Amino acid sequence: MRGNVVDLAVAVVIGAAFTNIVNSVVKGVINPMVGAIGTQNLDSYSSCLKDPCKGSGETATGIRIMWGSVLGATLTFVITAAVVYFLMVLPMSKYLARLEARRKAKEGTHEIIEVTELEVLKEIRDALVAQRGSGHHEN
Template sequence: MSEEKESVLAGFKAFLMRGNVIDLAVAVVIGAAFTNIVNAIVKGIINPVVGAFGTQDLDKYSSCLQAPCTPNAAGEVEGIPIMWGTVLSATLTFLITAAVVYFLMVLPMSKYLARRARLQATKDDMQEVIEVSELEVLKEIRDALVAQRGAGHNAP
């Protein structure tokens, strides 16, 4: 039982120490912090720009599916409101987040990886050229030795 417990703990430790688990944890923490920045941009910049054409708070944009969509004396909304402004705000937040992630992380990383692949391919091509030229040099040495040996056997 003790060995099984140790192997489970050892397996769990190995799982946690894998690079991709730690990378994922860092990504989640950075993503959470980044969400606050994106929300601030949407609420501080995007919403006022959109608000220039209406209200500054996108959450106030709504339609009424079943009238009346007004709050009663208790503060409860009567009717069925469709809060499409909230959906619009969330969509803008998503698009900004996706654009920032793509342009600041994915695109530079893909360019870096493509450049690295080209350099590796160039290195591989150079290695083949070196190997081919080494083979040719060895063949020439062999032919020279065979020629020398042949000349030496014919001498008196």
């Protein structure tokens, strides 16, 4: 139980540190690429639901849907999920599959040895029974 708690604590700390890296990649790489088409700040992308949409902050009028910030958060999530999957989950699942295959291979060899020994013991028993049977006929 303690090992699982430690693993979880390490994962949380690494995840928190990794969030900063992903945010930097989105702000430093993804946003400028989007900026080649429009503006670098995804938060500025919005649609007006109810006119007039003028101003910003508390002086804003109308009803705005800030879909740019949702797009930025979605990009951050997708990048984080992809990196976590390909750098942590996928290698760990392959490692665990290899361990399971090794364990099954070891169990399989034990079963074969046990079955072989059992078959040898049965053959010895049958041979002894046959000798006893042939000995009784002679007497």
